[in-house]
Amino acid sequence: MKVTIKVRGFPDVEAALGGNRFMLEVEGSTFGDVLAEMDRQFGEDNRKALMVQVLLNSKYWVKVDALSTPVQDGNTLSFSNMVAGG
């Protein structure tokens, strides 16, 4: 399946990933499979740095340890780092 990955708020990781929005070709059908593919392509450390807040299809929060959450072809996964602002 092909999923869209969006990244917000991680300037260093964005640089390592080569952008803040890209397509990812994944073998499998779960959130865990997507993460495994990201580990393979970008390195586990870079991927782990993204595990702050994850949104599926602009609508559903994904618990970062809910690896069996189903993900389908054409879905979007959004990773954001929310930062305090006084």
Next chain:
Amino acid sequence: MKGVWNKIARVDLTSGNCTIETLEEKVLEQFIGGAGLGAYILYKEVPKGVMSADPENRIIFATGPFNGIRQTGAAKWSIVSKSPSLEANATSCITNSWGYELKNAGVDALVVQGKAVQPVMIVIDDDAIRMEPATEIWGKDSYETDDLLKEQFGKDFEIACIGPAGEKQLKYAAVVTGKCSFAGRGGMGGVMGSKNLKAVVVRGSQKCPVANPEKLDELNKEINMKIYNTDKAKPANFNIRAHGTSIATGLFKGYGNMPLKNWQLGEFDSGIENLGAPNYGIQLNAKPKPCKFCTLGCKNHAEVIDDKYGFVGEGPEYESFAMMGLNLMVDDMKAVAYGGHIANTYGIDTISLGACLAWAFESYEKGVLTRENTGGLVLEWGNAEAMVELTKKVANREVGLGYLLGEGVRTAAKYYGKGSEAWAVEIKNMEVPAHDPRASFVAGLNYLTGASCGPNHEKGNPQHMFVAHILLPEFGISDDIDFEKERHSWEHASRYTAAFQNYSNLVDSLVHCKFMVFSGYTLTDMLNTFNAVTGLDWNFETFEKAGERIFTVQKLLNLRYGITVADETKFPERLMQAKAEGPYAGVAPVGIEDAVLDYYRHRGWDETGMPLQEKINEMDLQELV
């Protein structure tokens, strides 16, 4: 509705009467608690013509359904009153353990009215409420007051008090609790001072029953762990527990969101580095000091050893060091923290104070103020010592410049004149906080239209979409937005602003800590918790509607107290000027006046900002209004 007592305590300081009243159940089903309950009481009890310092004004210390539950963020509570700086209604939130004790004393709120002949304090010990003389502690600072009252009553009592600034009715005086948390915005401390009320001492031992304790336990465990783990997993220098809100500088720098040199500059590398993470914690020897039940822990305890600027106490938050440091070009972390510490002990809002100091520094540079006015202080940009000394003059309400700055920047600029109004950065007589509308236009729209507490970055915080990456997908604010395009566009600004204002009102009514969202607390978590506590079966629509209903009443109060469309379209001149360098240089929020009118339409209000009858009906407010 479970999770609340449907009871308020009322103290009339004039007559000395202390009573407990029962609220009709539908009141909290409509207004939830906290900010909502406060707005409701003000609407019913404080008519037009009552000034903030009049005995007829009310000050309402209000908890909500979340107070008392063992969930991270549930330590917050709200203070609502007619504000001395706005001369209109305002809500200011505060934290630590005081709200928890009040709720456990068996009431949802304390309403104080009247004026005592001599300084007094209110003591609430479960169901027993009384007034006691406070003459001996009048004049003590907020830290001493806390210590003395804990010594007198016992460590299991929590104290909310004012310092000398509140006693002397400085326009932006704060209420202080636990020597670490401050309801600064709006000048609630001055309302207490006007009533001769030095402190409220409270202890409670009752547990308010919730509807579904098993479900709530499950949610609390899951949420508390999530918040802790999410913060821990953040990249170095973004970890709140380690660095407090100083982490914000790392991101805000890239967005040009910080006030630099009274909002004139786009870059100040040494200041941003010295006051930001990780230098903040190192310089201040800061250790996390979380509020009750908090697993995030933005608050920190500083122990600074320094000949000039040594102190022990609460470390400054982002707003404090941005307004009292960056905005004055002061890059000495210890000096900035020390200035903040003085403000804390005197009980002063550091946002308004920083804005007033920055205006004075610029006025000095431009010759409006001279050494004669400043008592010999050289108010040159970056002069840390001058910042500290001027803070003392304001805190002590020293005759002349010190006193006038304590009346607010608008008054000071009017008095000294010579065009200095042009760099007095305020809206509706309240100084603007440390988020730059040129970094995201919605910040400006929220400052102008905020009905909860004037220009306030936490009462409606739409800028956080753009500068802190907050999403509220449950309220239609999600990642499908083109953030860079929308950052400087009015097209959807009304929708974003209104959604965040409604959201903020919900949080301030429940009452909960807005910082939880920075570590992954979602509206879904909030709604699930609300339903488990109250036994109601609300959805996101009813949830947002409740926030909007409260905002509507706040707006009606604004109108009652004389805030007009002219006030809401008068944007500070300085913030209309584009910056010459840094991120988003050359950008100014041109068209903001039209955006306000568009916002009124979006809200279902007429061109004067009056909610239309259909809106009143939609909000189920026919009975109240």
